[in-house]
Structures are given as C-alpha cells and as structure tokens.
Amino acid sequence: MFRVYLGILSLVLLAVGPGCSAVSRNDEGQEMEEFYPDFPEMTSEAEEQEAISAVLGDMQSALEAGDPQAMGAFFIPEVREAQLARLRENQHMMAALAAPLEGAVMSALSTEYGWQEERYRTAEVEVVVNGTTLHITMAKSGGQWLVAVF
Numbered sequence: 001m002f003r004v005y006l007g008i009l010s011l012v013l014l015a016v017g018p019g020c021s022a023v024s025r026n027d028e029g030q031e032m033e034e035f036y037p038d039f040p041e042m043t044s045e046a047e048e049q050e051a052i053s054a055v056l057g058d059m060q061s062a063l064e065a066g067d068p069q070a071m072g073a074f075f076i077p078e079v080r081e082a083q084l085a086r087l088r089e090n091q092h093m094m095a096a097l098a099a100p101l102e103g104a105v106m107s108a109l110s111t112e113y114g115w116q117e118e119r120y121r122t123a124e125v126e127v128v129v130n131g132t133t134l135h136i137t138m139a140k141s142g143g144q145w146l147v148a149v150f
Contacts, residue, residue, distance in 0.1 A: 042111075042121070048145075049106050052123055052138060055145045056101050063098035066091055076139055076146045083150065100129045104136070122148070 043051075055074065062070035068087035071094065075083045087094060108124040121140040126133050137149035 045109055048109055048121075048123065048140075052106050052125065052145050055138075056104050056125070059147075060098045060101040063094045063101070066094045068094070074147050075150070076141060076148050079148065083147075100127045100134075103128060107135070 059071065059074050062074070068084055068091055071087055072080055072084040104125050104127045106123050107126045110122045123138045123140075123145070125136040125138060127136060128134075135149070136147060138145045139148045140146075
C-alpha cells in the first residue's frame with residue numbers, strides 16, 4: 001500500500017514540477033491575493049475620532065434644522081430609506097435628538113479591516129439621553145463615516 005501512495009506522490013510531483021508553490025483560490029477560481037481588496041492604510045484612532053466628531057457635528061446641525069433629507073445623507077445606503085421615513089414621520093422630534101450628540105464619545109474603534117471592501121472600518125459612539133447610554137454604530141464607507149445603526 002505504501003508503494004501505491006509513493007507512486008501517486010511521485011506522479012504528482014512530476015506533474016507540478018520543482019519549485020512550485022500552492023496557490024489558494026476562492027470558489028470562482030480567483031487567486032486569493034486577487035480576492036482580497038486593497039484597503040487603504042489605517043488612520044490613527046485620534047484621526048478617526050476627529051473625523052467622527054466632525055460627522056456628529058454635521059448630524060447635529062441637520063437635526064437642529066429639522067431637515068430629514070440632510071440627516072438621511074449620514075446613513076449607509078442599506079438603511080437610508082427606512083431612516084428617512086422615520087425622520088419624516090417624527091420631524092417634530094428631530095431638534096430634541098440634536099443636543100445629546102454634543103456629548104457623544106467614540107467608545108470603540110475596529111483595529112482590523114472588516115470583510116466588506118466598501119465598509120472596512122467600524123466604530124461605536126456612546127450618546128447619553130436622559131441618563132441612558134445609547135450606542136450609534138458607524139461604518140467608514142468610501143473614506144466617510146456613516147451611521148449604520150441609530
């Protein structure tokens with residue numbers, strides 16, 4: 001039996017030749033190096049905090065203005081229409097949502113890239129409303145921070 005395995009191994013080695021290396025491929029036959037996207041270099045936590053704070057400031061302005069359309073631009077595409085509908089239905093409450101954003105703090109920032117090329121980094125932001133801590137999940141998409149869960 002050992003001779004059979006040795007014979008098969010010899011045939012395989014002859015077929016692939018010397019100095020070859022195994023290449024991992026995905027289900028579509030792409031080499032894995034081609035499959036993984038080229039993510040931009042990660043920016044520091046301080047830079048991300050600054051960018052997120054700027055977005056939160058812009059969100060606060062849109063809420064204070066009671067402008068659902070402007071506020072809708074801050075959501076990822078998958079939830080944008082649903083959030084716009086909620087904002088339109090509750091437009092009278094938008095200004096009240098603005099004030100808590102002033103004290104919002106980034107509580108977590110992903111240190112690795114996610115699997116989605118279009119949203120490669122995530123952050124959690126804590127907002128205190130009437131003594132209750134709420135969390136906003138943000139995702140970096142196309143270089144901009146957008147809200148995924150609000």
